[in-house]
Amino acid sequence: MKQSQTLIPTLREIPADAEVRSHQLLLKAGFIRQNASGVYSYMPLGKRVLQKVETIVREEMDQAGAVELLMPALQQAELWQESGRWYTYGPELMRVKDRHERDFALGATHEEVITSLVRDEVKSYKRLPLTLYQIQTKFRDEKRPRFGLLRGREFVMKDAYSFHSSHGSLDEVYQKLFTAYNNVFTRCGLNFRAVIADSGAMGGKDTHEFMVLSDVGEDTIAYSDSSNYAANIEMAPVNPTYSKSEEALKEIEKVETQNQKTIAEVSEFLNVDAEKCIKTLVFQVDDKNVLVLVRGDHEVNDTKLKNLFEASSVELASPEKTKEIVGCSVGSLGPIGVKNIEVVADFAVEAIVNGVCGANEEHFHYINVNPERDFTINKYEDLRFIQEGDSSPDGEGSIVFAKGIEVGHVFKLGTRYSEAMNALYLDENGKSQPMIMGCYGIGVSRTVAAVAEQYNDENGFTWPANIAPYHLHIIAVNMKDQVQAELSEMLYKDLTKNRFEVLLDDRGERPGVKFADSDLIGLPIRITVGKKASDGIVELKIRKTGEMFEVHQNELLEKIT
Numbered sequence: 001m002k003q004s005q006t007l008i009p010t011l012r013e014i015p016a017d018a019e020v021r022s023h024q025l026l027l028k029a030g031f032i033r034q035n036a037s038g039v040y041s042y043m044p045l046g047k048r049v050l051q052k053v054e055t056i057v058r059e060e061m062d063q064a065g066a067v068e069l070l071m072p073a074l075q076q077a078e079l080w081q082e083s084g085r086w087y088t089y090g091p092e093l094m095r096v097k098d099r100h101e102r103d104f105a106l107g108a109t110h111e112e113v114i115t116s117l118v119r120d121e122v123k124s125y126k127r128l129p130l131t132l133y134q135i136q137t138k139f140r141d142e143k144r145p146r147f148g149l150l151r152g153r154e155f156v157m158k159d160a161y162s163f164h165s166s167h168g169s170l171d172e173v174y175q176k177l178f179t180a181y182n183n184v185f186t187r188c189g190l191n192f193r194a195v196i197a198d199s200g201a202m203g204g205k206d207t208h209e210f211m212v213l214s215d216v217g218e219d220t221i222a223y224s225d226s227s228n229y230a231a232n233i234e235m236a237p238v239n240p241t242y243s244k245s246e247e248a249l250k251e252i253e254k255v256e257t258q259n260q261k262t263i264a265e266v267s268e269f270l271n272v273d274a275e276k277c278i279k280t281l282v283f284q285v286d287d288k289n290v291l292v293l294v295r296g297d298h299e300v301n302d303t304k305l306k307n308l309f310e311a312s313s314v315e316l317a318s319p320e321k322t323k324e325i326v327g328c329s330v331g332s333l334g335p336i337g338v339k340n341i342e343v344v345a346d347f348a349v350e351a352i353v354n355g356v357c358g359a360n361e362e363h364f365h366y367i368n369v370n371p372e373r374d375f376t377i378n379k380y381e382d383l384r385f386i387q388e389g390d391s392s393p394d395g396e397g398s399i400v401f402a403k404g405i406e407v408g409h410v411f412k413l414g415t416r417y418s419e420a421m422n423a424l425y426l427d428e429n430g431k432s433q434p435m436i437m438g439c440y441g442i443g444v445s446r447t448v449a450a451v452a453e454q455y456n457d458e459n460g461f462t463w464p465a466n467i468a469p470y471h472l473h474i475i476a477v478n479m480k481d482q483v484q485a486e487l488s489e490m491l492y493k494d495l496t497k498n499r500f501e502v503l504l505d506d507r508g509e510r511p512g513v514k515f516a517d518s519d520l521i522g523l524p525i526r527i528t529v530g531k532k533a534s535d536g537i538v539e540l541k542i543r544k545t546g547e548m549f550e551v552h553q554n555e556l557l558e559k560i561t
């Protein structure tokens with residue numbers, strides 16, 4: 001591509017409102033432009049980087065046996081009502097009406113659409129397992145869109161969904177996609193960790209997040225300095241005896257289910273807002289009770305919670321030892337009667353926040369909420385969140401904390417959606433069963449920003465070759481010099497023919513401007529065609545290391561391959 005023919009609107013200054021490095025540089029180097037808050041145009045260079053990430057994602061997903069499709073971004077409200085999420089998703093879901101006043105959502109995620117699609121098309125165990133994915137624009141009305149592509153309101157996601165007739169099959173595909181994700185982020189050149197995550201409001205159990213280590217990350221992860229143990233601190237255990245064991249999970253499965261309406265009604269009543277995002281830890285105390293610990297580092301709920309706990313009879317676990325614990329309470333699984341412990345836990349926390357613990361309203365009643373009166377926990381004194389320097393729960397090494405950017409998320413959904421939406425298949429005995437599901441997301445545009453965050457220096461980007469918008473940047477120092485102009489053009493054609501992606505700066509700008517732009521754009525190798533062009537000599541510069549050497553044009557190809 002010739003720079004005179006494309007659009008790379010580099011800026012001299014960093015825009016004042018861009019706080020983090022990736023956002024600053026993506027704007028300054030002309031990769032993106034903001035449209036509305038959290039809404040961006042990808043300029044030609046930005047689009048190429050996005051496409052590189054998409055290609056890597058596609059290759060790895062295809063390799064793992066997933067099949068690409070494309071679903072609508074405009075989704076009927078009825079589907080979201082069926083799953084119950086129309087009522088629980090909160091204001092993050094963008095809702096629109098058509099000319100007939102019918103409700104629609106702009107796709108924030110596609111569990112509902114894919115579940116209805118597969119429900120209609122797949123009827124027999126013979127067609128399972130099936131893993132489908134798409135790469136598509138998603139919409140989420142984030143409360144705080146920020147950091148450029150890191151948290152947008154319109155962004156590109158790869159989302160995949162798998163359907164199974166057995167848990168074993170789900171485990172297998174989950175493992176395959178876990179490996180695919182590792183490959184994707186490794187090929188993107190990222191320094192990342194796969195961490196145990198909180199299954200939160202999604203419903204389900206096993207779940208891992210892929211976290212890129214970065215100071216601008218909005219999550220905190222705890223990992224062992226000498227093993228593979230890594231967890232989002234939302235999930236890092238307080239005390240291994242209370243963590244969610246296999247037995248506890250089995251207990252959870254035994255809990256009675258009532259109909260989905262109740263979840264919707266309850267959440268509507270409690271005005272559940274996913275964005276409150278209280279950090280919680282949930283533990284099975286016995287077959288009736290769950291213990292909910294609330295991490296008090298959330299701006300909105302901090303005071304609310306403190307006031308509530310001060311005003312209530314719920315006692316804090318030993319205050320000196322448990323500085324981070326603002327409060328704890330127990331919500332009974334009984335009255336709500338839903339199967340999913342996280343949903344119950346969310347409600348329990350909401351109940352605490354909204355002060356309706358033990359309220360007498362039908363269906364909104366929590367019993368066994370008073371720790372001293374209604375139950376006792378033997379190790380109460382020992383309860384605390386994991387801290388830096390603790391020994392790792394797997395016994396190997398000690399715990400280190402780091403900030404992480406969530407670039408991917410894999411999730412065993414179980415039958416959360418298939419049961420709610422009647423996605424059934426006939427098993428080998430002709431018996432109707434709900435499909436077992438998994439879902440798997442990658443923030444494609446966020447990954448671009450994460451790479452940008454990890455690959456830059458004071459002069460601009462230092463893109464890894466796999467992700468760089470082009471491989472080579474040819475700078476014709478003086479376009480008025482015919483020898484330089486001709487050699488540049490010749491190398492451009494030759495290298496392009498040899499399958500390099502080449503950007504040729506053929507603009508009539510001053511050399512200083514060209515070099516500064518070249519460093520800013522940050523292609524891996526710069527080829528400068530200057531005064532020595534008449535001897536067939538050009539200068540190579542490795543952007544990342546700053547190394548420079550002169551090369552004869554005849555040896556160029558060999559040198560850069």
Ligand code: ATP
Pocket residue numbers: 109140142149150151152153155156157406407408409441442443444445446
């Ligand atoms: P976060 O915790 O950052 O809000 P999430 O857990 O809500 O993300 P998921 O529902 O797991 O996101 O979506 C799958 C992936 O989509 C995430 O792992 C992330 O990489 C990406 N993603 C989510 N929200 C955004 C956003 N607002 N902008 C860009 N990428 C996003």
Ligand code: MG
Pocket residue numbers: none
């Ligand atoms: Mg989110």
Ligand code: MG
Pocket residue numbers: 406
């Ligand atoms: Mg998250």
Ligand code: MG
Pocket residue numbers: 209406409
């Ligand atoms: Mg997530």
